[in-house]
Amino acid sequence: MAKQIEIVIQESESELKVLLNQQTKLLQYQRVKALVLIKQGHVSYTYQLAKKLKRERKTIYNWLKLYDQEGLNSYLKIKSRGSRKEQIPNEVKEAISVKLSDSSTTITSYVELLxxxxxxxxxVLNYKTLYSHCRTHHNSVLKVARKTHHKKDDQAVEAFKKTTR
Structure with a gap:
């Protein structure tokens, strides 16, 4: 049989309703709503709360555990991800900028730059990392012209250009 929610909520129902109206983010709103539903006695089990909030039972369990252990402030604090480490150091970025802005450079492709x-x-950088950095920060387009065929006749090309005009 499922275990009942045995959590003691220190805040009053009116305080929770005021707090619920102050929330601007959906996740924080749902977390406060969970406390309100428990305080009002509408739910007794985590699976009932999960069904009402359209969340997984394990998520609800983790929320309640967080509230019980650390309190309301950390319960409402949303930890966001996305603090990814830069792969290209600043000195390399500056060198790339100088190299791409130099008109006498011999670099004609991203592979050569790599x-x-x-x-x-x-x-050692990934090609895609360097490519996206150069395209977004320097608006660079390094292109290499196609090689000409070894059997190509230059005189025939000139004759063709004269007849097309």
Whole structure:
């Protein structure tokens, strides 16, 4: 049989309703709503609360455990992710900027730029990382012209250009 919710909520029902109206984010709203439903006695089990809030039972269990252990402030604090570490150091970014803005550079492709970074900074980067950095921060378009065919006749090309005009 399912275990009943045995949590003591210190805040009064009116305080929780005021707090519920102050919430601007959905997750915080649902967390306070869970406390309100428990305080009013509408739910007795985590699966009932999960059904009402359209969340997983385990999520509700974790919320209530967090509230019980750390209190209301940390219960309403939403921990966001996304603090990803930069893969390209600032000194390399500056060197890339200088290299791309230099008109006399011999670099004509991202692969060559990648090799240049490897040789000068001993840093192994993913091609996609370098490509997206250069495209977003420097608006660079490194293109290499197609190779001409080894049997191509230059005189025939000139004759073709003269007849098309």
């Amino acid at each position: 090799e240049w970074i490897e040789s000068h900074f001993d840093l």
